[in-house]
Amino acid sequence: MSTEENGESVTARGTRRGKSPATIYDIAKLAGVNPSTVSRALSKPGRINVKTEERIHAAAKELNYRLNPMARALPTGRTNTLGLLLADITNPMFFNVVRGAERAASLGGYTLILAESQESGEREAEAAERILPSVDGLVLVTTRLVDQEILELAERKPLVVINREVDGVDGIVPDLEPGINQALTHLAELGHTRVAFLSGPANSWMSCARWEILLANAPERGMSIVEIGPGSPTLDGGRDTLSRVVASGVTAVLAYNDLMAIGLMRAAQESGLTVPGQLSIVGFDDIFGSDFTSPQLSTIRTPLGLIGERAIRRTLELIDEDSGGVPRGISNVPLPTELVVRGSTGRITD
Amino acid sequence: MSTEENGESVTARGTRRGKSPATIYDIAKLAGVNPSTVSRALSKPGRINVKTEERIHAAAKELNYRLNPMARALPTGRTNTLGLLLADITNPMFFNVVRGAERAASLGGYTLILAESQESGEREAEAAERILPSVDGLVLVTTRLVDQEILELAERKPLVVINREVDGVDGIVPDLEPGINQALTHLAELGHTRVAFLSGPANSWMSCARWEILLANAPERGMSIVEIGPGSPTLDGGRDTLSRVVASGVTAVLAYNDLMAIGLMRAAQESGLTVPGQLSIVGFDDIFGSDFTSPQLSTIRTPLGLIGERAIRRTLELIDEDSGGVPRGISNVPLPTELVVRGSTGRITD
DNA sequence: CGCAGTTTGGCAACCGGTTGACAAAATCGT
DNA sequence: ACGATTTTGTCAACCGGTTGCCAAACTGCG
Numbered sequence: 091m092s093t094e095e096n097g098e099s100v101t102a103r104g105t106r107r108g109k110s111p112a113t114i115y116d117i118a119k120l121a122g123v124n125p126s127t128v129s130r131a132l133s134k135p136g137r138i139n140v141k142t143e144e145r146i147h148a149a150a151k152e153l154n155y156r157l158n159p160m161a162r163a164l165p166t167g168r169t170n171t172l173g174l175l176l177a178d179i180t181n182p183m184f185f186n187v188v189r190g191a192e193r194a195a196s197l198g199g200y201t202l203i204l205a206e207s208q209e210s211g212e213r214e215a216e217a218a219e220r221i222l223p224s225v226d227g228l229v230l231v232t233t234r235l236v237d238q239e240i241l242e243l244a245e246r247k248p249l250v251v252i253n254r255e256v257d258g259v260d261g262i263v264p265d266l267e268p269g270i271n272q273a274l275t276h277l278a279e280l281g282h283t284r285v286a287f288l289s290g291p292a293n294s295w296m297s298c299a300r301w302e303i304l305l306a307n308a309p310e311r312g313m314s315i316v317e318i319g320p321g322s323p324t325l326d327g328g329r330d331t332l333s334r335v336v337a338s339g340v341t342a343v344l345a346y347n348d349l350m351a352i353g354l355m356r357a358a359q360e361s362g363l364t365v366p367g368q369l370s371i372v373g374f375d376d377i378f379g380s381d382f383t384s385p386q387l388s389t390i391r392t393p394l395g396l397i398g399e400r401a402i403r404r405t406l407e408l409i410d411e412d413s414g415g416v417p418r419g420i421s422n423v424p425l426p427t428e429l430v431v432r433g434s435t436g437r438i439t440d
Numbered sequence: 441m442s443t444e445e446n447g448e449s450v451t452a453r454g455t456r457r458g459k460s461p462a463t464i465y466d467i468a469k470l471a472g473v474n475p476s477t478v479s480r481a482l483s484k485p486g487r488i489n490v491k492t493e494e495r496i497h498a499a500a501k502e503l504n505y506r507l508n509p510m511a512r513a514l515p516t517g518r519t520n521t522l523g524l525l526l527a528d529i530t531n532p533m534f535f536n537v538v539r540g541a542e543r544a545a546s547l548g549g550y551t552l553i554l555a556e557s558q559e560s561g562e563r564e565a566e567a568a569e570r571i572l573p574s575v576d577g578l579v580l581v582t583t584r585l586v587d588q589e590i591l592e593l594a595e596r597k598p599l600v601v602i603n604r605e606v607d608g609v610d611g612i613v614p615d616l617e618p619g620i621n622q623a624l625t626h627l628a629e630l631g632h633t634r635v636a637f638l639s640g641p642a643n644s645w646m647s648c649a650r651w652e653i654l655l656a657n658a659p660e661r662g663m664s665i666v667e668i669g670p671g672s673p674t675l676d677g678g679r680d681t682l683s684r685v686v687a688s689g690v691t692a693v694l695a696y697n698d699l700m701a702i703g704l705m706r707a708a709q710e711s712g713l714t715v716p717g718q719l720s721i722v723g724f725d726d727i728f729g730s731d732f733t734s735p736q737l738s739t740i741r742t743p744l745g746l747i748g749e750r751a752i753r754r755t756l757e758l759i760d761e762d763s764g765g766v767p768r769g770i771s772n773v774p775l776p777t778e779l780v781v782r783g784s785t786g787r788i789t790d
Numbered sequence: 791c792g793c794a795g796t797t798t799g800g801c802a803a804c805c806g807g808t809t810g811a812c813a814a815a816a817t818c819g820t
Numbered sequence: 821a822c823g824a825t826t827t828t829g830t831c832a833a834c835c836g837g838t839t840g841c842c843a844a845a846c847t848g849c850g
Contacts, residue, residue, distance in 0.1 A: 123799070126801080129839085130838090133838080142798080157837080158835090158836055158837070160519065160574065162836080162837055165806095165837065165839080171553075171574075180536065180539050185530045185535070188529050188554075196556075196567075201555070202553065203552065204524075204538075204553070205542070206539070206542050217546075220551065224521075378729060379732050463806055464807065465806080465807095476809075476832095479807060480829085487827095512807055514834090515809080515834065516808065
């Protein structure tokens, strides 16, 4: 009619791909209304006459219309995207966190952006900086950032941290007590009186937290407890503690995580020690593969999937509050850890 | 000067967050130039007078300017984001793929969006539809979609599939021959003449491919081979094949993947069979945890990290070509599989 | 039938960049 | 010194939605 029919315009993008996707303007033309009416029909149900709304929906379907998220994000400032920042994608601890997060996000109509810091605080800050502009909120999983950096991020966008507690920032942390107490009781019942804790990285908030609870609860069961570490939270990290474990004279070990537990178990078996005959081992987290070993690993399960889910839900709440929603109290269903008894714990038989 | 100083405008978003981020307009005002000049200075190095460019960069730094990706995406149509669509995040096979992909993407200045289809073709199509508008390209990892759907997606955006071959679509697939031949030779040298293949899901392209290569190469080594399956690619799927494996009279088994191999190994051991004394088992992929078992699993390693990396790089190439770049030949470094001999294979000792 | 009150839909500005066209300024050749 | 050429920066339109404001149309009611 006016300038051009826009049939097969050779303009700009879509160089060799099929026609560029339909816009609300196309719909408007087809339905004979104003673009703004289309926008309202599509995003404000009820604002528009039912009859017109139907017509618009029909046109939209006919043109196979998809809303352009960028175009919406620009004026509204909301991207419907959440960022998940992990220390190390290949650490199995994260698998379930990611899955839980993905579920919660997609349930809420949000998309997940993933970034990895490769265990480096610097790279993490960089990654956060990079994705921050395109997300509505951010979840940090076992972050390597210092409190100050975390606070600064939290000031810019809704932010939730997993496995860490920072004053003034929402943190999702499992309830460590139940699992640890069950483990302690379990070991006590098996007759162990001297146990060790294999601690993780020196700067790990989680490792400290676990150690402190052990420290607070072991004595009342008549058990002595020693810390061995800090160590790298890996198979080798666990393996390397063997000599110190043997030297310490303990009969049972709780490890910072399953990887260390498995590493220690392997080293022990290779050196002729039987598990659990001569040494009982308890892991932490119940990661994928912790039941592959012989004996299968007894471990304190962390509800990682739930944690991921909760973190996202909390982030969504924060976003909501930010845009004027009621600051409804955080859903405080507990996230208890729990002992999973398998084969790596038992009485001393030797 | 003119209308308002825009100092602390209470407008719109940023309800309780600090000042909204600086824009090129702020920079322009500060540097005393036109916004478009700022845009050029920032994205077209050299187009602008060095002196001015410096001034602009200084202003940008002072205001702590971050480019708004949405705003850029709108006119250019490029989001600098890539989508990765997985069947199941918790399948350890994907860990390394994701990591490789993340690396390649962030190296190329791209961000990764993650989506999961939960092993359902329908959910996968839905997820693809959802993220397609916000990505420049898409990578499908062991997709559950049918060829037709894949082609349709490929027509809309640059697309690469992993572990599948579809006519007219770029696929990244490891070179299965080397690993399989090494495994066959290894088993032959150990004296095995009757082997079985535990196949995966009936509709798995990868399972078929593996089976066909086995079929083509076993006879010439004087080995007979039978297929047992199809089965679910899980621990239980492997476990369930035990009776058929025993009944078949084979002395060695190659499984579709490590999970099935481990499941079978466990079932065998529980029923009193020794591995590898009475039954040799070879897995596929070398996933995380495949060395946790006793004996550790011999397996054909797939270079998953490389595959993820390659898939992203290829996607980036496609994007490049689409926007007029030279269709430079796909980098064809092979992705060979390789046998990793551990403890689950040996001579029949019984 | 007339008037207040409510729907309904259009207009236009805006989000924050990008880019083609063009004019002013600087550079060059002779 | 002057016209031709190149460099540099401005103008304005555009990407595809959203939304405040307003007027037209419709409703209800006395």
